[in-house]
Amino acid sequence: MEITAGPLLRNINTPDDLKLLTKDQLQQVCEELRQYIIDVVSIHGGHFAASLGVVELSVALHYVYNTPYDQLVWDVGHQAYGHKILTGRRESFPSNRKYKGLSGFPKRSESDYDTFGVGHSSTSISAALGMAMAAKYRGEDRKSVAVIGDGSMTAGMAFEAMNHAGVADSDMLIILNDNCMSIDPNVGALKEYLTDITTSHTYNKLKDDVWNALGKLPIGSRFSREMASKLDHTIKGMLTKSSNLFEALKIRYFGPIDGHNITKLVDTLRDLKNIPGPKLLHIVTVKGKGYALAEKDQTKWHAPGLFDKITGEIYKKKFDLPQPPKYQDVFGHTMIELAEMNPNIMGVTPAMPSGCSLKFMMDKMPDRAFDVGICEQHAVTVSAGMATQGLRVFCNIYSSFMQRAFDQVVHDVAIQKLPVVLCLDRAGLVGEDGPTHHGAYDIAYFRCIPNMIISSPMNESELRNLMFTAQLDSNGYPFVIRYPRGEGVMPEWRTPLQEITIGTGRKLKDGKDVAILSLGHPGNFAAAAIRSLRSEGIDPAHYDMRFVKPLDEVMLHEVFSKYKKVVTVEDGTVVGGFGSAILEFMAQHNYQAEVTILGIPDRLVEHGTLKELHRECGYDAEGIADAVRAMLRETVTVETLLQ
Structure with a gap:
């Protein structure tokens, strides 16, 4: 199905194109951008509600700031779809999270606009502060902006960064995107604190007073540090609870404001761009904004999979037989x-x-x-x-x-x-x-x-x-x-609970040609490989080790006493992992054997379906069978040469 962007969005290939529009046209851009995200994600999948909640913010940031010269850092990255679409990746956006396609997160190697790679939370303030400190050192008029959600703000790293930012005297803006959500609803005292700010009549009056005052300020070269300091004292005099946290860390607090009012966002960001030093803008948004079902159930629609955008039906695979649980x-x-x-x-x-x-x-x-x-x-x-x-x-x-x-x-x-x-x-x-x-x-x-x-x-x-x-x-x-993401292998999984002797494995199949030692769920790939190999007359043994520490040494003595060819299979890195532990045992006990280690290779594995990635890394059933065949083929070749 062909997905077509709206008339304004289809002509935005970089933020420079966005800047050619009038401020009055930005609301239409937001509507088209939100609809484009809905259209693509409903058909191709991906994270959903988070990006809908920051459509207006994404547009406003690229409209006001000189990106990528100005450094824009997104926290986690679930919400960066609008950012990607506005920065030259609209046509390729349907490949998002697909094998060999766009990453689902900001990624430095993908675009100059992705200033910092993210996937874990609460890194944005530290990264943006580092960029601001570098700009200050070099005498550059480069702005740094960190966009962080209220969920990510609960992490200690965010507080460590703010504690430093307050004394580093670097020009940076922290945008606190407050929607009371991470993936699940937020918890903790900070959530209650922000709720107090956003619901208090005092703070709502403060919001209007502050921004009315800002609107009257002279902007440009006349806006001096002295004037900024006077504004700072004015704001502090008006604040009560909100001064207790951010202001105590010497970060000037502004807001809260409506994060879905594009005009207000643009005006506010323009004003803040001219205020020096560390500052925080508190915006209030709705995760899933613009798609009613996502607004109503934000956890469910964080990453719903494929769905009918009209009815909201989330497509599920249909099976004739009972399926194993996750x-x-x-x-x-x-x-x-x-x-x-x-x-x-x-x-x-x-x-x-x-x-x-x-x-x-x-x-x-x-x-x-x-x-x-x-x-x-x-x-x-x-x-x-x-x-x-x-x-x-x-x-x-x-x-x-x-x-x-x-x-x-x-x-x-x-x-x-x-x-x-x-x-x-x-x-x-x-x-x-x-x-x-x-x-x-x-x-x-x-x-x-x-x-x-x-x-x-x-x-x-x-x-x-x-x-x-x-x-x-x-x-x-x-x-x-x-244990892995996704489904297991047992539809009837409620088995009686039994104690396992710590450090013991299981011999699942005896054999004669080669021993396959597996750890964890990939043992099921090994079992499938063995079925295929036995149809070819190859007879591998299979041991489910269960523990990598402590190892089942009794079982390993049996393996190395009987087999001269061993394949290890794991879903961890091959450097220092389960296979390495087997090699260490072999060396410590002076065994001689040919060992092939299968697992995640010593390089970064990109994104794709699990099936695609297991195949690429060579430890799916086909990869295990290929490794066994290769070992035995070498044996046959050597024996032939000796005859």
């Missing part, structure tokens, strides 16, 4: 089962209750499951604190987000040998979100930490059993359970 849902339902059995079980997640399905427990047991906001470091340490009091905490963090809490895992959990259960959702390749979200490194960076148990289930039943094992009193160590 691993995250198995986790969520099993948490409730375990919590009903064990009163010491608690759940913690940093702002992903729907994404990791802890929401099931939060709804049923609100006093035992907590969303702590976008604060991975805090999530780990608060879990450790509860663990010191005898509670068994399941801390669920996406694998790529867990990177942000590495120090807390070492310092607060592992050194103290606290039995926190770290559940790493989205381990391995995640598909369309690309390299910022791939869970490639957790095996490697956790494997080097003492006192850690690291496991990965091959299916839903194994996930349940690992969770059951982790909460037993007999386990006194930090316990990592990593």
Whole structure:
């Protein structure tokens, strides 16, 4: 289906084209831009509600600022679709998040307008401040703008950056996009604080008074630092609660204003552009603005998949037979089962209750499951604190987000040998979100930490059993359970809970030609490869190792005593991961074998469907079978030469 942009939007190929329009035409641009996003995402998929909420802001920023010379930094990047469309990527936008297509996030290698690559939250203020400091050092009249959501503002990194910005005396603007949402509704005291500002009659009067005053100010060379200082004191005299936070950090606060009033946004940004120093503009927006269903259910429409833009029907695949559940849902339902059995079980997640399905427990047991906001470091340490009091905490963090809490895992959990259960959702390749979200490194960076148990289930039943094992009193160590995004393999997944002896694997098939050692869900790819190979007369053995730390050494002694050719399969980096652990064991025990390591290669893997990426990385069923054939082909060649 051909998608056509509106009459104004189709002629905007760069922000310079946008600047040729009158201010009165900008509302139509916003309407066309919003409709274009709806048209493309409904057919091709992607994140949805976040970009609809900042259409007016995207237009206003590129209309007022001299991008890309002026540096515009988006936080997370879910909301940057309008920005991409306005900066030369309208025609290619349907390829967004597709294999070899546009990234779903700002990406420096993709466009000069993408000044900073993002995928995780709360980095924008630090990055924009660094750019502003560089401009000041070089004597450049370059502006830096950070756009950060109120959800991302809850992270400690955002406060660290503001604390520095207040004393760095660099010319930067922070735009606080306040919509009370990240993916799920925001939580915490900051949300309540911002709500007070936006709903108070005092602040609404303040908003009008401030901007009426700004409208009367002389602009240009006559606008001096002295005049800016007088304005600063005037604003502080009018502020009450809002001065307690941002003003205390020496960041001048302006707002709140309506983030969907394009005229107001343009006028405000023009005024602020001429006020020196660090400043914050608080805008109030609606996530999903302009699409009624997305406004009503913002979590559901964060990234809904393909849908009928007229009826709002979200297309689901239809199957004749029962389908396996998502691993995250198995986790969520099993948490409730375990919590009903064990009163010491608690759940913690940093702002992903729907994404990791802890929401099931939060709804049923609100006093035992907590969303702590976008604060991975805090999530780990608060879990450790509860663990010191005898509670068994399941801390669920996406694998790529867990990177942000590495120090807390070492310092607060592992050194103290606290039995926190770290559940790493989205381990391995995640598909369309690309390299910022791939869970490639957790095996490697956790494997080097003492006192850690690291496991990965091959299916839903194994996930349940690992969770059951982790909460037993007999386990006194930090316990990592990593599992992938998406569906498992067992439609009938509610199996009886059973304890697994820590550090033991399973021999699934005996064989004679080669041994395949798999960790986690890719074991299912290995099983499919073995079925194919056996039809060709090749007889591989298959071992599901389950644990990468501690390894099942009894099983490995059997493997290396019997097989001279071994293939390891994992959905983590091949550098320092599961395969590396097998090589270390082999070397330590003086075994001689040919080992092929399959997994995520030592390079950045871009975005695409999981099937496309598994194929590219060579550890899907076909890739595993090819690796076995190649090993055996070399053997046949050598034997032929010796005859």
